[in-house]
Amino acid sequence: MFNEGDVITKVLNGDVRAFEALVKQYERLVFYVVHRLINDEGAVEDICQEVFIKVHKSLARFNHQSKLSTWIARIAYLTAINYLRKYNRSQLTDYPDDIENYHFTTETPEQLLNKKETANYVEQLVLQLPEKYRTVLTLYHLNEFSCMEIEEITGMPEGTIKSYLFRARKLLKEKIQVYLKNELP
Amino acid sequence: MKEMSDDELQQWLDGKPSIHGNVPQIDDAEAYRNLFEALDKEPEKGLSYNFSAKVARKIKTEQKKNNELKLNLIAAAIFMALLAFACGLLSLFKVDIITKLPPYKWIFIFGPIAFIAVQYFDQKLVKSNIFKKP
Structure with a gap:
Protein backbone atom coordinates (compact mmCIF):
# COMPACT_ATOMS: atom_id res chain seq x y z
CA MET A 1 0.00 0.00 0.00
CA PHE A 2 1.16 3.55 -0.76
CA ASN A 3 2.13 5.34 2.43
CA GLU A 4 2.65 9.01 1.59
CA GLY A 5 4.74 9.91 4.66
CA ASP A 6 7.06 6.92 4.33
CA VAL A 7 7.56 7.47 0.62
CA ILE A 8 8.41 11.16 1.10
CA THR A 9 10.98 10.31 3.80
CA LYS A 10 12.57 7.67 1.57
CA VAL A 11 12.70 10.00 -1.43
CA LEU A 12 14.29 12.73 0.67
CA ASN A 13 16.91 10.16 1.74
CA GLY A 14 17.79 9.63 -1.92
CA ASP A 15 15.73 6.49 -2.66
CA VAL A 16 14.92 6.69 -6.37
CA ARG A 17 12.77 3.52 -6.27
CA ALA A 18 10.52 5.19 -3.71
CA PHE A 19 10.17 8.11 -6.08
CA GLU A 20 9.23 5.68 -8.84
CA ALA A 21 6.39 4.47 -6.60
CA LEU A 22 5.31 8.08 -6.06
CA VAL A 23 5.28 8.64 -9.84
CA LYS A 24 3.14 5.51 -10.34
CA GLN A 25 0.70 6.78 -7.71
CA TYR A 26 0.24 10.24 -9.22
CA GLU A 27 0.98 9.81 -12.95
CA ARG A 28 -2.70 9.66 -13.89
CA LEU A 29 -3.48 12.81 -11.91
CA VAL A 30 -0.68 14.69 -13.69
CA PHE A 31 -1.61 13.24 -17.08
CA TYR A 32 -5.26 14.34 -16.79
CA VAL A 33 -4.30 17.93 -15.99
CA VAL A 34 -1.60 18.20 -18.66
CA HIS A 35 -3.56 16.30 -21.33
CA ARG A 36 -6.63 18.52 -20.95
CA LEU A 37 -4.62 21.74 -20.99
CA ILE A 38 -2.15 20.94 -23.74
CA ASN A 39 -3.65 19.82 -26.98
CA ASP A 40 -0.36 18.49 -28.31
CA GLU A 41 0.06 14.74 -27.88
CA GLY A 42 3.77 14.83 -28.61
CA ALA A 43 4.47 17.26 -25.78
CA VAL A 44 2.24 15.79 -23.06
CA GLU A 45 4.59 13.00 -21.90
CA ASP A 46 7.62 15.32 -21.86
CA ILE A 47 5.71 17.86 -19.78
CA CYS A 48 4.53 15.14 -17.36
CA GLN A 49 8.20 14.12 -16.99
CA GLU A 50 9.17 17.73 -16.32
CA VAL A 51 6.42 17.95 -13.67
CA PHE A 52 7.80 14.93 -11.78
CA ILE A 53 11.37 16.21 -12.01
CA LYS A 54 10.15 19.47 -10.46
CA VAL A 55 8.32 17.45 -7.78
CA HIS A 56 11.56 15.55 -7.02
CA LYS A 57 13.59 18.76 -6.81
CA SER A 58 11.11 20.58 -4.56
CA LEU A 59 9.85 17.74 -2.38
CA ALA A 60 12.04 18.97 0.49
CA ARG A 61 9.98 22.20 0.46
CA PHE A 62 6.63 20.37 0.69
CA ASN A 63 5.25 21.53 4.04
CA HIS A 64 2.42 18.99 4.51
CA GLN A 65 -0.12 21.82 4.89
CA SER A 66 -2.01 20.54 1.86
CA LYS A 67 -2.48 17.06 0.47
CA LEU A 68 0.44 15.80 -1.64
CA SER A 69 -1.98 15.26 -4.55
CA THR A 70 -3.07 18.93 -4.41
CA TRP A 71 0.56 20.07 -4.30
CA ILE A 72 1.50 17.88 -7.29
CA ALA A 73 -1.60 19.00 -9.20
CA ARG A 74 -0.56 22.64 -8.65
CA ILE A 75 2.92 21.93 -10.07
CA ALA A 76 1.30 20.17 -13.05
CA TYR A 77 -1.13 23.05 -13.62
CA LEU A 78 1.57 25.74 -13.43
CA THR A 79 3.96 23.78 -15.67
CA ALA A 80 1.24 23.30 -18.30
CA ILE A 81 0.24 26.98 -18.14
CA ASN A 82 3.89 28.06 -18.51
CA TYR A 83 4.21 25.81 -21.55
CA LEU A 84 1.09 27.33 -23.12
CA ARG A 85 2.31 30.85 -22.38
CA LYS A 86 5.61 30.06 -24.03
CA TYR A 87 4.55 28.10 -27.10
CA ASN A 88 0.83 28.01 -27.58
CA ARG A 89 -0.73 31.29 -26.70
CA SER A 90 -3.77 30.55 -28.86
CA GLN A 91 -4.89 27.93 -26.32
CA LEU A 92 -4.73 30.48 -23.52
CA THR A 93 -7.95 32.34 -24.08
CA ASP A 94 -9.19 35.03 -21.78
CA TYR A 95 -12.48 34.76 -19.97
CA PRO A 96 -15.19 35.24 -22.59
CA ASP A 97 -18.09 37.47 -21.58
CA ASP A 98 -20.68 35.39 -23.40
CA ILE A 99 -19.67 31.80 -22.71
CA GLU A 100 -23.33 30.86 -23.19
CA ASN A 101 -22.88 31.67 -26.89
CA TYR A 102 -19.50 29.98 -27.12
CA HIS A 103 -18.84 28.71 -30.63
CA PHE A 104 -17.64 25.14 -30.99
CA THR A 105 -16.06 23.98 -34.20
CA THR A 106 -16.77 20.26 -34.06
CA GLU A 107 -18.99 20.06 -37.06
CA THR A 108 -16.45 18.89 -39.63
CA PRO A 109 -17.28 15.54 -41.33
CA GLU A 110 -14.31 13.86 -39.62
CA GLN A 111 -15.38 15.05 -36.23
CA LEU A 112 -18.98 14.12 -36.87
CA LEU A 113 -17.77 10.56 -37.44
CA ASN A 114 -16.07 10.65 -34.06
CA LYS A 115 -19.36 11.44 -32.35
CA LYS A 116 -19.97 7.70 -31.91
CA GLU A 117 -19.98 7.96 -28.20
CA THR A 118 -21.21 10.75 -26.01
CA ALA A 119 -17.98 10.60 -24.02
CA ASN A 120 -15.88 11.16 -27.13
CA TYR A 121 -18.14 13.99 -28.19
CA VAL A 122 -17.94 15.63 -24.76
CA GLU A 123 -14.15 15.19 -24.75
CA GLN A 124 -13.94 17.03 -28.07
CA LEU A 125 -16.15 19.83 -26.76
CA VAL A 126 -14.19 20.15 -23.52
CA LEU A 127 -10.91 20.44 -25.44
CA GLN A 128 -12.34 23.47 -27.24
CA LEU A 129 -13.38 25.30 -24.10
CA PRO A 130 -11.23 28.14 -22.74
CA GLU A 131 -8.33 26.89 -20.62
CA LYS A 132 -9.82 27.91 -17.25
CA TYR A 133 -13.04 26.00 -17.92
CA ARG A 134 -11.09 22.93 -19.06
CA THR A 135 -8.96 23.06 -15.91
CA VAL A 136 -11.89 23.38 -13.53
CA LEU A 137 -13.92 20.62 -15.23
CA THR A 138 -10.93 18.25 -15.26
CA LEU A 139 -9.88 18.86 -11.68
CA TYR A 140 -13.46 18.52 -10.42
CA HIS A 141 -14.70 15.58 -12.47
CA LEU A 142 -11.61 13.55 -13.41
CA ASN A 143 -9.35 14.23 -10.47
CA GLU A 144 -12.24 14.56 -8.01
CA PHE A 145 -10.87 17.60 -6.22
CA SER A 146 -13.26 19.79 -4.22
CA CYS A 147 -13.79 23.46 -5.13
CA MET A 148 -11.59 24.46 -2.18
CA GLU A 149 -8.79 22.21 -3.40
CA ILE A 150 -9.15 23.60 -6.93
CA GLU A 151 -8.78 27.07 -5.42
CA GLU A 152 -5.51 25.92 -3.83
CA ILE A 153 -4.28 24.44 -7.10
CA THR A 154 -5.20 27.22 -9.51
CA GLY A 155 -5.38 30.27 -7.29
CA MET A 156 -8.86 31.12 -8.64
CA PRO A 157 -11.44 32.15 -6.02
CA GLU A 158 -13.94 29.44 -5.03
CA GLY A 159 -16.88 31.50 -6.32
CA THR A 160 -15.26 31.81 -9.75
CA ILE A 161 -14.58 28.07 -9.83
CA LYS A 162 -18.24 27.32 -9.07
CA SER A 163 -19.34 29.78 -11.72
CA TYR A 164 -16.99 28.24 -14.34
CA LEU A 165 -18.24 24.76 -13.44
CA PHE A 166 -21.88 25.79 -13.70
CA ARG A 167 -21.50 27.69 -16.97
CA ALA A 168 -19.36 25.02 -18.65
CA ARG A 169 -21.71 22.20 -17.66
CA LYS A 170 -24.78 24.17 -18.75
CA LEU A 171 -23.19 24.90 -22.10
CA LEU A 172 -22.14 21.27 -22.59
CA LYS A 173 -25.57 20.02 -21.48
CA GLU A 174 -27.22 22.09 -24.20
CA LYS A 175 -24.85 20.64 -26.81
CA ILE A 176 -25.50 17.11 -25.52
CA GLN A 177 -29.27 17.60 -25.68
CA VAL A 178 -29.01 18.50 -29.35
CA TYR A 179 -26.59 15.63 -29.95
CA LEU A 180 -28.80 13.05 -28.23
CA LYS A 181 -31.89 14.25 -30.12
CA ASN A 182 -30.04 13.80 -33.43
CA GLU A 183 -28.59 10.42 -32.45
CA LEU A 184 -31.66 8.73 -31.06
CA PRO A 185 -34.06 7.23 -33.63
CA MET B 1 -43.60 21.62 -6.99
CA LYS B 2 -41.52 23.75 -9.32
CA GLU B 3 -39.01 22.44 -11.83
CA MET B 4 -35.34 22.63 -10.92
CA SER B 5 -33.13 25.38 -12.30
CA ASP B 6 -29.84 24.37 -13.95
CA ASP B 7 -28.01 25.43 -10.82
CA GLU B 8 -30.20 23.24 -8.58
CA LEU B 9 -29.98 20.35 -11.03
CA GLN B 10 -26.19 20.43 -11.03
CA GLN B 11 -26.13 20.52 -7.23
CA TRP B 12 -28.56 17.61 -7.16
CA LEU B 13 -26.31 15.62 -9.50
CA ASP B 14 -23.32 16.52 -7.33
CA GLY B 15 -25.14 14.70 -4.54
CA LYS B 16 -26.43 17.76 -2.71
CA PRO B 17 -30.13 17.73 -1.72
CA SER B 18 -32.54 20.13 -3.40
CA ILE B 19 -33.19 22.97 -0.95
CA HIS B 20 -36.58 23.96 -2.34
CA GLY B 21 -37.82 20.41 -2.90
CA ASN B 22 -38.04 21.02 -6.64
CA VAL B 23 -38.13 18.14 -9.11
CA PRO B 24 -35.82 17.70 -12.10
CA SER B 52 7.66 5.94 -13.93
CA ALA B 53 10.81 3.98 -14.86
CA LYS B 54 11.68 6.63 -17.46
CA VAL B 55 11.34 9.40 -14.86
CA ALA B 56 13.46 7.45 -12.36
CA ARG B 57 16.12 6.89 -15.03
CA LYS B 58 16.16 10.59 -15.91
CA ILE B 59 16.55 11.54 -12.25
CA LYS B 60 19.41 9.06 -11.80
CA THR B 61 21.16 10.46 -14.90
CA GLU B 62 20.78 14.03 -13.62
CA GLN B 63 22.07 13.04 -10.19
CA LYS B 64 25.06 11.31 -11.81
CA LYS B 65 25.80 14.38 -13.95
CA ASN B 66 25.58 16.67 -10.92
CA ASN B 67 27.88 14.40 -8.91
CA GLU B 68 30.42 14.30 -11.75
CA LEU B 69 30.31 18.07 -12.02
CA LYS B 70 30.83 18.44 -8.27
CA LEU B 71 33.79 16.03 -8.35
CA ASN B 72 35.38 17.81 -11.30
CA LEU B 73 34.95 21.19 -9.65
CA ILE B 74 36.46 19.89 -6.41
CA ALA B 75 39.41 18.38 -8.32
CA ALA B 76 39.98 21.64 -10.20
CA ALA B 77 39.71 23.66 -6.97
CA ILE B 78 42.25 21.38 -5.23
CA PHE B 79 44.63 21.76 -8.19
CA MET B 80 44.30 25.54 -8.10
CA ALA B 81 44.81 25.58 -4.34
CA LEU B 82 47.95 23.44 -4.65
CA LEU B 83 49.24 25.71 -7.41
CA ALA B 84 48.60 28.79 -5.28
CA PHE B 85 50.25 27.08 -2.31
CA ALA B 86 53.33 26.22 -4.41
CA CYS B 87 53.56 29.81 -5.67
CA GLY B 88 53.20 31.03 -2.10
CA LEU B 89 56.02 28.76 -0.92
CA LEU B 90 58.29 29.89 -3.75
CA SER B 91 57.66 33.55 -3.06
CA LEU B 92 58.26 32.88 0.65
CA PHE B 93 61.74 31.67 -0.22
CA LYS B 94 62.18 34.69 -2.48
CA VAL B 95 62.31 32.66 -5.68
CA ASP B 96 61.45 34.72 -8.74
CA ILE B 97 58.81 32.34 -10.04
CA ILE B 98 57.86 34.40 -13.10
CA THR B 99 61.33 34.11 -14.66
CA LYS B 100 62.19 30.69 -13.25
CA LEU B 101 59.07 28.94 -14.57
CA PRO B 102 59.08 27.71 -18.18
CA PRO B 103 57.40 29.86 -20.86
CA TYR B 104 54.33 27.61 -20.97
CA LYS B 105 53.61 28.31 -17.30
CA TRP B 106 50.30 29.99 -18.21
CA ILE B 107 48.92 26.64 -19.27
CA PHE B 108 49.09 25.58 -15.62
CA ILE B 109 47.12 28.64 -14.60
CA PHE B 110 44.56 28.88 -17.38
CA GLY B 111 44.23 25.11 -17.94
CA PRO B 112 42.19 24.48 -14.79
CA ILE B 113 40.08 27.59 -15.41
CA ALA B 114 39.29 26.36 -18.93
CA PHE B 115 38.56 22.90 -17.52
CA ILE B 116 36.05 24.30 -14.99
CA ALA B 117 34.42 26.46 -17.68
CA VAL B 118 34.04 23.50 -20.07
CA GLN B 119 32.50 21.35 -17.33
CA TYR B 120 30.11 24.12 -16.33
CA PHE B 121 28.90 24.97 -19.84
CA ASP B 122 28.63 21.28 -20.72
CA GLN B 123 26.11 20.88 -17.90
CA LYS B 124 24.24 24.07 -18.68
CA LEU B 125 24.14 24.02 -22.48
CA VAL B 126 24.11 20.31 -23.34
CA LYS B 127 21.39 19.56 -20.79
CA SER B 128 18.24 18.82 -22.74
CA ASN B 129 15.45 21.32 -22.44
CA ILE B 130 12.03 19.80 -22.94
CA PHE B 131 10.52 23.14 -23.79
CA LYS B 132 12.70 23.37 -26.88
CA LYS B 133 10.49 22.52 -29.79
CA PRO B 134 12.12 20.69 -32.72
Missing part, protein backbone atom coordinates in the same frame (compact mmCIF):
# COMPACT_ATOMS: atom_id res chain seq x y z
CA GLN B 25 -37.19 18.04 -15.61
CA ILE B 26 -36.62 14.60 -17.20
CA ASP B 27 -35.01 15.96 -20.39
CA ASP B 28 -32.52 18.17 -18.54
CA ALA B 29 -31.76 15.56 -15.89
CA GLU B 30 -31.03 12.95 -18.56
CA ALA B 31 -28.72 15.31 -20.47
CA TYR B 32 -26.88 16.26 -17.27
CA ARG B 33 -26.59 12.60 -16.26
CA ASN B 34 -25.05 11.80 -19.65
CA LEU B 35 -22.74 14.77 -19.34
CA PHE B 36 -21.58 13.87 -15.83
CA GLU B 37 -20.90 10.28 -16.92
CA ALA B 38 -18.88 11.54 -19.89
CA LEU B 39 -16.96 14.05 -17.77
CA ASP B 40 -16.13 11.40 -15.18
CA LYS B 41 -14.89 8.97 -17.83
CA GLU B 42 -11.10 8.61 -17.94
CA PRO B 43 -9.41 9.44 -21.26
CA GLU B 44 -8.62 6.44 -23.44
CA LYS B 45 -5.06 7.57 -23.98
CA GLY B 46 -2.49 7.60 -21.23
CA LEU B 47 1.20 7.79 -20.50
CA SER B 48 3.53 5.02 -21.70
CA TYR B 49 3.49 1.88 -19.53
CA ASN B 50 7.07 2.45 -18.29
CA PHE B 51 6.64 6.16 -17.61
Whole structure:
Protein backbone atom coordinates (compact mmCIF):
# COMPACT_ATOMS: atom_id res chain seq x y z
CA MET A 1 0.00 0.00 0.00
CA PHE A 2 1.16 3.55 -0.76
CA ASN A 3 2.13 5.34 2.43
CA GLU A 4 2.65 9.01 1.59
CA GLY A 5 4.74 9.91 4.66
CA ASP A 6 7.06 6.92 4.33
CA VAL A 7 7.56 7.47 0.62
CA ILE A 8 8.41 11.16 1.10
CA THR A 9 10.98 10.31 3.80
CA LYS A 10 12.57 7.67 1.57
CA VAL A 11 12.70 10.00 -1.43
CA LEU A 12 14.29 12.73 0.67
CA ASN A 13 16.91 10.16 1.74
CA GLY A 14 17.79 9.63 -1.92
CA ASP A 15 15.73 6.49 -2.66
CA VAL A 16 14.92 6.69 -6.37
CA ARG A 17 12.77 3.52 -6.27
CA ALA A 18 10.52 5.19 -3.71
CA PHE A 19 10.17 8.11 -6.08
CA GLU A 20 9.23 5.68 -8.84
CA ALA A 21 6.39 4.47 -6.60
CA LEU A 22 5.31 8.08 -6.06
CA VAL A 23 5.28 8.64 -9.84
CA LYS A 24 3.14 5.51 -10.34
CA GLN A 25 0.70 6.78 -7.71
CA TYR A 26 0.24 10.24 -9.22
CA GLU A 27 0.98 9.81 -12.95
CA ARG A 28 -2.70 9.66 -13.89
CA LEU A 29 -3.48 12.81 -11.91
CA VAL A 30 -0.68 14.69 -13.69
CA PHE A 31 -1.61 13.24 -17.08
CA TYR A 32 -5.26 14.34 -16.79
CA VAL A 33 -4.30 17.93 -15.99
CA VAL A 34 -1.60 18.20 -18.66
CA HIS A 35 -3.56 16.30 -21.33
CA ARG A 36 -6.63 18.52 -20.95
CA LEU A 37 -4.62 21.74 -20.99
CA ILE A 38 -2.15 20.94 -23.74
CA ASN A 39 -3.65 19.82 -26.98
CA ASP A 40 -0.36 18.49 -28.31
CA GLU A 41 0.06 14.74 -27.88
CA GLY A 42 3.77 14.83 -28.61
CA ALA A 43 4.47 17.26 -25.78
CA VAL A 44 2.24 15.79 -23.06
CA GLU A 45 4.59 13.00 -21.90
CA ASP A 46 7.62 15.32 -21.86
CA ILE A 47 5.71 17.86 -19.78
CA CYS A 48 4.53 15.14 -17.36
CA GLN A 49 8.20 14.12 -16.99
CA GLU A 50 9.17 17.73 -16.32
CA VAL A 51 6.42 17.95 -13.67
CA PHE A 52 7.80 14.93 -11.78
CA ILE A 53 11.37 16.21 -12.01
CA LYS A 54 10.15 19.47 -10.46
CA VAL A 55 8.32 17.45 -7.78
CA HIS A 56 11.56 15.55 -7.02
CA LYS A 57 13.59 18.76 -6.81
CA SER A 58 11.11 20.58 -4.56
CA LEU A 59 9.85 17.74 -2.38
CA ALA A 60 12.04 18.97 0.49
CA ARG A 61 9.98 22.20 0.46
CA PHE A 62 6.63 20.37 0.69
CA ASN A 63 5.25 21.53 4.04
CA HIS A 64 2.42 18.99 4.51
CA GLN A 65 -0.12 21.82 4.89
CA SER A 66 -2.01 20.54 1.86
CA LYS A 67 -2.48 17.06 0.47
CA LEU A 68 0.44 15.80 -1.64
CA SER A 69 -1.98 15.26 -4.55
CA THR A 70 -3.07 18.93 -4.41
CA TRP A 71 0.56 20.07 -4.30
CA ILE A 72 1.50 17.88 -7.29
CA ALA A 73 -1.60 19.00 -9.20
CA ARG A 74 -0.56 22.64 -8.65
CA ILE A 75 2.92 21.93 -10.07
CA ALA A 76 1.30 20.17 -13.05
CA TYR A 77 -1.13 23.05 -13.62
CA LEU A 78 1.57 25.74 -13.43
CA THR A 79 3.96 23.78 -15.67
CA ALA A 80 1.24 23.30 -18.30
CA ILE A 81 0.24 26.98 -18.14
CA ASN A 82 3.89 28.06 -18.51
CA TYR A 83 4.21 25.81 -21.55
CA LEU A 84 1.09 27.33 -23.12
CA ARG A 85 2.31 30.85 -22.38
CA LYS A 86 5.61 30.06 -24.03
CA TYR A 87 4.55 28.10 -27.10
CA ASN A 88 0.83 28.01 -27.58
CA ARG A 89 -0.73 31.29 -26.70
CA SER A 90 -3.77 30.55 -28.86
CA GLN A 91 -4.89 27.93 -26.32
CA LEU A 92 -4.73 30.48 -23.52
CA THR A 93 -7.95 32.34 -24.08
CA ASP A 94 -9.19 35.03 -21.78
CA TYR A 95 -12.48 34.76 -19.97
CA PRO A 96 -15.19 35.24 -22.59
CA ASP A 97 -18.09 37.47 -21.58
CA ASP A 98 -20.68 35.39 -23.40
CA ILE A 99 -19.67 31.80 -22.71
CA GLU A 100 -23.33 30.86 -23.19
CA ASN A 101 -22.88 31.67 -26.89
CA TYR A 102 -19.50 29.98 -27.12
CA HIS A 103 -18.84 28.71 -30.63
CA PHE A 104 -17.64 25.14 -30.99
CA THR A 105 -16.06 23.98 -34.20
CA THR A 106 -16.77 20.26 -34.06
CA GLU A 107 -18.99 20.06 -37.06
CA THR A 108 -16.45 18.89 -39.63
CA PRO A 109 -17.28 15.54 -41.33
CA GLU A 110 -14.31 13.86 -39.62
CA GLN A 111 -15.38 15.05 -36.23
CA LEU A 112 -18.98 14.12 -36.87
CA LEU A 113 -17.77 10.56 -37.44
CA ASN A 114 -16.07 10.65 -34.06
CA LYS A 115 -19.36 11.44 -32.35
CA LYS A 116 -19.97 7.70 -31.91
CA GLU A 117 -19.98 7.96 -28.20
CA THR A 118 -21.21 10.75 -26.01
CA ALA A 119 -17.98 10.60 -24.02
CA ASN A 120 -15.88 11.16 -27.13
CA TYR A 121 -18.14 13.99 -28.19
CA VAL A 122 -17.94 15.63 -24.76
CA GLU A 123 -14.15 15.19 -24.75
CA GLN A 124 -13.94 17.03 -28.07
CA LEU A 125 -16.15 19.83 -26.76
CA VAL A 126 -14.19 20.15 -23.52
CA LEU A 127 -10.91 20.44 -25.44
CA GLN A 128 -12.34 23.47 -27.24
CA LEU A 129 -13.38 25.30 -24.10
CA PRO A 130 -11.23 28.14 -22.74
CA GLU A 131 -8.33 26.89 -20.62
CA LYS A 132 -9.82 27.91 -17.25
CA TYR A 133 -13.04 26.00 -17.92
CA ARG A 134 -11.09 22.93 -19.06
CA THR A 135 -8.96 23.06 -15.91
CA VAL A 136 -11.89 23.38 -13.53
CA LEU A 137 -13.92 20.62 -15.23
CA THR A 138 -10.93 18.25 -15.26
CA LEU A 139 -9.88 18.86 -11.68
CA TYR A 140 -13.46 18.52 -10.42
CA HIS A 141 -14.70 15.58 -12.47
CA LEU A 142 -11.61 13.55 -13.41
CA ASN A 143 -9.35 14.23 -10.47
CA GLU A 144 -12.24 14.56 -8.01
CA PHE A 145 -10.87 17.60 -6.22
CA SER A 146 -13.26 19.79 -4.22
CA CYS A 147 -13.79 23.46 -5.13
CA MET A 148 -11.59 24.46 -2.18
CA GLU A 149 -8.79 22.21 -3.40
CA ILE A 150 -9.15 23.60 -6.93
CA GLU A 151 -8.78 27.07 -5.42
CA GLU A 152 -5.51 25.92 -3.83
CA ILE A 153 -4.28 24.44 -7.10
CA THR A 154 -5.20 27.22 -9.51
CA GLY A 155 -5.38 30.27 -7.29
CA MET A 156 -8.86 31.12 -8.64
CA PRO A 157 -11.44 32.15 -6.02
CA GLU A 158 -13.94 29.44 -5.03
CA GLY A 159 -16.88 31.50 -6.32
CA THR A 160 -15.26 31.81 -9.75
CA ILE A 161 -14.58 28.07 -9.83
CA LYS A 162 -18.24 27.32 -9.07
CA SER A 163 -19.34 29.78 -11.72
CA TYR A 164 -16.99 28.24 -14.34
CA LEU A 165 -18.24 24.76 -13.44
CA PHE A 166 -21.88 25.79 -13.70
CA ARG A 167 -21.50 27.69 -16.97
CA ALA A 168 -19.36 25.02 -18.65
CA ARG A 169 -21.71 22.20 -17.66
CA LYS A 170 -24.78 24.17 -18.75
CA LEU A 171 -23.19 24.90 -22.10
CA LEU A 172 -22.14 21.27 -22.59
CA LYS A 173 -25.57 20.02 -21.48
CA GLU A 174 -27.22 22.09 -24.20
CA LYS A 175 -24.85 20.64 -26.81
CA ILE A 176 -25.50 17.11 -25.52
CA GLN A 177 -29.27 17.60 -25.68
CA VAL A 178 -29.01 18.50 -29.35
CA TYR A 179 -26.59 15.63 -29.95
CA LEU A 180 -28.80 13.05 -28.23
CA LYS A 181 -31.89 14.25 -30.12
CA ASN A 182 -30.04 13.80 -33.43
CA GLU A 183 -28.59 10.42 -32.45
CA LEU A 184 -31.66 8.73 -31.06
CA PRO A 185 -34.06 7.23 -33.63
CA MET B 1 -43.60 21.62 -6.99
CA LYS B 2 -41.52 23.75 -9.32
CA GLU B 3 -39.01 22.44 -11.83
CA MET B 4 -35.34 22.63 -10.92
CA SER B 5 -33.13 25.38 -12.30
CA ASP B 6 -29.84 24.37 -13.95
CA ASP B 7 -28.01 25.43 -10.82
CA GLU B 8 -30.20 23.24 -8.58
CA LEU B 9 -29.98 20.35 -11.03
CA GLN B 10 -26.19 20.43 -11.03
CA GLN B 11 -26.13 20.52 -7.23
CA TRP B 12 -28.56 17.61 -7.16
CA LEU B 13 -26.31 15.62 -9.50
CA ASP B 14 -23.32 16.52 -7.33
CA GLY B 15 -25.14 14.70 -4.54
CA LYS B 16 -26.43 17.76 -2.71
CA PRO B 17 -30.13 17.73 -1.72
CA SER B 18 -32.54 20.13 -3.40
CA ILE B 19 -33.19 22.97 -0.95
CA HIS B 20 -36.58 23.96 -2.34
CA GLY B 21 -37.82 20.41 -2.90
CA ASN B 22 -38.04 21.02 -6.64
CA VAL B 23 -38.13 18.14 -9.11
CA PRO B 24 -35.82 17.70 -12.10
CA GLN B 25 -37.19 18.04 -15.61
CA ILE B 26 -36.62 14.60 -17.20
CA ASP B 27 -35.01 15.96 -20.39
CA ASP B 28 -32.52 18.17 -18.54
CA ALA B 29 -31.76 15.56 -15.89
CA GLU B 30 -31.03 12.95 -18.56
CA ALA B 31 -28.72 15.31 -20.47
CA TYR B 32 -26.88 16.26 -17.27
CA ARG B 33 -26.59 12.60 -16.26
CA ASN B 34 -25.05 11.80 -19.65
CA LEU B 35 -22.74 14.77 -19.34
CA PHE B 36 -21.58 13.87 -15.83
CA GLU B 37 -20.90 10.28 -16.92
CA ALA B 38 -18.88 11.54 -19.89
CA LEU B 39 -16.96 14.05 -17.77
CA ASP B 40 -16.13 11.40 -15.18
CA LYS B 41 -14.89 8.97 -17.83
CA GLU B 42 -11.10 8.61 -17.94
CA PRO B 43 -9.41 9.44 -21.26
CA GLU B 44 -8.62 6.44 -23.44
CA LYS B 45 -5.06 7.57 -23.98
CA GLY B 46 -2.49 7.60 -21.23
CA LEU B 47 1.20 7.79 -20.50
CA SER B 48 3.53 5.02 -21.70
CA TYR B 49 3.49 1.88 -19.53
CA ASN B 50 7.07 2.45 -18.29
CA PHE B 51 6.64 6.16 -17.61
CA SER B 52 7.66 5.94 -13.93
CA ALA B 53 10.81 3.98 -14.86
CA LYS B 54 11.68 6.63 -17.46
CA VAL B 55 11.34 9.40 -14.86
CA ALA B 56 13.46 7.45 -12.36
CA ARG B 57 16.12 6.89 -15.03
CA LYS B 58 16.16 10.59 -15.91
CA ILE B 59 16.55 11.54 -12.25
CA LYS B 60 19.41 9.06 -11.80
CA THR B 61 21.16 10.46 -14.90
CA GLU B 62 20.78 14.03 -13.62
CA GLN B 63 22.07 13.04 -10.19
CA LYS B 64 25.06 11.31 -11.81
CA LYS B 65 25.80 14.38 -13.95
CA ASN B 66 25.58 16.67 -10.92
CA ASN B 67 27.88 14.40 -8.91
CA GLU B 68 30.42 14.30 -11.75
CA LEU B 69 30.31 18.07 -12.02
CA LYS B 70 30.83 18.44 -8.27
CA LEU B 71 33.79 16.03 -8.35
CA ASN B 72 35.38 17.81 -11.30
CA LEU B 73 34.95 21.19 -9.65
CA ILE B 74 36.46 19.89 -6.41
CA ALA B 75 39.41 18.38 -8.32
CA ALA B 76 39.98 21.64 -10.20
CA ALA B 77 39.71 23.66 -6.97
CA ILE B 78 42.25 21.38 -5.23
CA PHE B 79 44.63 21.76 -8.19
CA MET B 80 44.30 25.54 -8.10
CA ALA B 81 44.81 25.58 -4.34
CA LEU B 82 47.95 23.44 -4.65
CA LEU B 83 49.24 25.71 -7.41
CA ALA B 84 48.60 28.79 -5.28
CA PHE B 85 50.25 27.08 -2.31
CA ALA B 86 53.33 26.22 -4.41
CA CYS B 87 53.56 29.81 -5.67
CA GLY B 88 53.20 31.03 -2.10
CA LEU B 89 56.02 28.76 -0.92
CA LEU B 90 58.29 29.89 -3.75
CA SER B 91 57.66 33.55 -3.06
CA LEU B 92 58.26 32.88 0.65
CA PHE B 93 61.74 31.67 -0.22
CA LYS B 94 62.18 34.69 -2.48
CA VAL B 95 62.31 32.66 -5.68
CA ASP B 96 61.45 34.72 -8.74
CA ILE B 97 58.81 32.34 -10.04
CA ILE B 98 57.86 34.40 -13.10
CA THR B 99 61.33 34.11 -14.66
CA LYS B 100 62.19 30.69 -13.25
CA LEU B 101 59.07 28.94 -14.57
CA PRO B 102 59.08 27.71 -18.18
CA PRO B 103 57.40 29.86 -20.86
CA TYR B 104 54.33 27.61 -20.97
CA LYS B 105 53.61 28.31 -17.30
CA TRP B 106 50.30 29.99 -18.21
CA ILE B 107 48.92 26.64 -19.27
CA PHE B 108 49.09 25.58 -15.62
CA ILE B 109 47.12 28.64 -14.60
CA PHE B 110 44.56 28.88 -17.38
CA GLY B 111 44.23 25.11 -17.94
CA PRO B 112 42.19 24.48 -14.79
CA ILE B 113 40.08 27.59 -15.41
CA ALA B 114 39.29 26.36 -18.93
CA PHE B 115 38.56 22.90 -17.52
CA ILE B 116 36.05 24.30 -14.99
CA ALA B 117 34.42 26.46 -17.68
CA VAL B 118 34.04 23.50 -20.07
CA GLN B 119 32.50 21.35 -17.33
CA TYR B 120 30.11 24.12 -16.33
CA PHE B 121 28.90 24.97 -19.84
CA ASP B 122 28.63 21.28 -20.72
CA GLN B 123 26.11 20.88 -17.90
CA LYS B 124 24.24 24.07 -18.68
CA LEU B 125 24.14 24.02 -22.48
CA VAL B 126 24.11 20.31 -23.34
CA LYS B 127 21.39 19.56 -20.79
CA SER B 128 18.24 18.82 -22.74
CA ASN B 129 15.45 21.32 -22.44
CA ILE B 130 12.03 19.80 -22.94
CA PHE B 131 10.52 23.14 -23.79
CA LYS B 132 12.70 23.37 -26.88
CA LYS B 133 10.49 22.52 -29.79
CA PRO B 134 12.12 20.69 -32.72
